[in-house]
Amino acid sequence: MSDSRPSRRQRNAPTINDVARHAGVSPMTVSRVINGEQAVRPATRAKVDATIAALNYAPSAAARSLAGGEEMRIGLLYSNPSASYLSEFLVGSLDQASRSGVHLVVEKWDEQTSVKAVVDHLTRGRIDGVILPPPLCDLEEMVQALAAVNMPAVAVATGRSAGDLAAVRIDDRQAAYEMTRHLIALGHSRIGFIKGNPNQSASTRRLEGYVAALGDAGLAVQDDYIAQGYFTYRSGLDAAEHILALAEPPTAIFASNDDMAAATVAIAHRNGLDVPGDLTVCGFDDTSLATTIWPELTTIRQPISAMSRAAVEVLVQMLRARRSKLEAAPAHLVLDHQLIRRQSDAPPRVRPKAGGRK
Amino acid sequence: MSDSRPSRRQRNAPTINDVARHAGVSPMTVSRVINGEQAVRPATRAKVDATIAALNYAPSAAARSLAGGEEMRIGLLYSNPSASYLSEFLVGSLDQASRSGVHLVVEKWDEQTSVKAVVDHLTRGRIDGVILPPPLCDLEEMVQALAAVNMPAVAVATGRSAGDLAAVRIDDRQAAYEMTRHLIALGHSRIGFIKGNPNQSASTRRLEGYVAALGDAGLAVQDDYIAQGYFTYRSGLDAAEHILALAEPPTAIFASNDDMAAATVAIAHRNGLDVPGDLTVCGFDDTSLATTIWPELTTIRQPISAMSRAAVEVLVQMLRARRSKLEAAPAHLVLDHQLIRRQSDAPPRVRPKAGGRK
DNA sequence: TGGTCAAATGGTAGCGTTATCATTTTCGCG
């Protein structure tokens, strides 16, 4: 009766019970020793440690997390499958999730579904926290709905520079500033700008950087050099067409993302302009499109996968803190960007307007 | 008494029991559905699947591996981050991996690393099986290296129509055939073709379909209407330039993927041709690029995420079978494709050459 | 229509660990 119990154990790995029996203590005591808890007498601890070493025992991670309720599920809610952005984002967060031993649940949000429905779905699905890539991170309704059900969230690449929401981002303003400086340093003084979708706060930061750089260089901001875009290729076509149709068009155009920069290149070509000979074009984000088209785009590299990795890490820490009832201020990480020079920029072919420089 | 049961559960995680209760079946049946076992009636399976989706349930890896099912880790090895393809691929496989309760480990292969090094890495990482998206599925060296270490693999979107390797794909030949028929039905008789990278066997299938459709319509295959491409935008530019420079250029160009079709549109515009007025252009794959550019591309939709989903499922079943020492013939799934008509095709503007029709 | 057998489904008992309490031991101090 003691021998023929129908154990399902495949592997002869020693269990905590084996250790307990050999050491002459209860499994609970062994558990305490393993977890380094205080309430164990040194003598007992030594005995248990010795037995563990002798049996070459290793605790089962599976049983541990089952019993301890340590499993965490974090959701990644995306809405605008901006292809190249998403894939890099996914790779980064997956990697970090696996490292942190957390489950990553990827969820798509169609614009038709109500915010409430998605949040309900997340809640019922035992999601412990959410990562919000753009443009969701700027959707106030979503942020508030999550806050309402007390679900921790991390915004990625938002333009909101601070606040109650944890965030991981780059300094969009500074990056745009640097790119504009770069164009000015090349000799451009007539620089166009294509704005991003106003539903993302990063758009505003980028515009600010552009304006600031012009101002610092003593160049005037010309309103008709600034066109509204929406981060899509299509919107870039319209914006570029508008700017290039001006009587005195700019010699460089800085688009708020790579898609619109690519569209600008297309319009330039259609107008018989050489890029970068007749027109310098640069983008933002360094998505794969930047190196897909010809000429390859000079752009700002956002460390997308590093950002998503960081987002997972931040979220995990928030969840751990919350479990221990600690309340911490929401983290706010700013990662480094980088100006990547490729083939789409050059000094202006024509000399700057007489009087354009002192 | 019913209310105050001392549950240790922190969060209201849906468990297999919740699903079972909601679906009106036993937990065992749910377990069977999750694991894709055979002995479940389709109606029951559907009901359970629906409940799983509704509750957003995902099995607990911990409990599962504790209960005896070993933990499975499957690798997704990608090399050419074809952005839009990858992200859709990831979303599908992630979703299915979560449903099947297996870990998905995403691994990138730089072309510099030796095949041996990657395979070693997988082995040491205790990866039980691998999914190979294109172009890796056609890299004979990789396939053989995996076979050498006895690691199960599933090829996705390969052109190999059969063999020792499990595969999930569409019928590339038939799809290309249909697209070509479509162009012929529109009235085109001078149809150009841009080939895909010869390192992918699907390229050959697509060419075959094109040739077969022309043949069946009694149209001659003109060698100079066929240009070599490599699936990149850049290669598409060259190919399209070549074809459109002919004395009597085609009225339609069928590119082997969307990137090259987009490049063709760019060249056409540069040459002052209207698409589709002067030139019909169509692509293949229906990646996001197809709807990014203007005009949006008529193309063949590959159910990418369904394919990656299926690949995970197939791999899991292979691993299960192998665990039970069963040896089954490698599965070979062919999923349905679809011809998506958008704005890039139209009947030819000029009448077909005299005599071109009876 | 009833009987047979395989397919489909359900019940039960763990898998190895920890949370929670109950119990025992130890030790300080009057």
Added chain:
DNA sequence: CGCGAAAATGATAACGCTACCATTTGACCA
């Protein structure tokens, strides 16, 4: 020397799932 409190240890019941077998259902044939 004994009392009470704190420290140390133990017993028990989950945690969520699947293996194994028992039971029910449905299909097919006589």
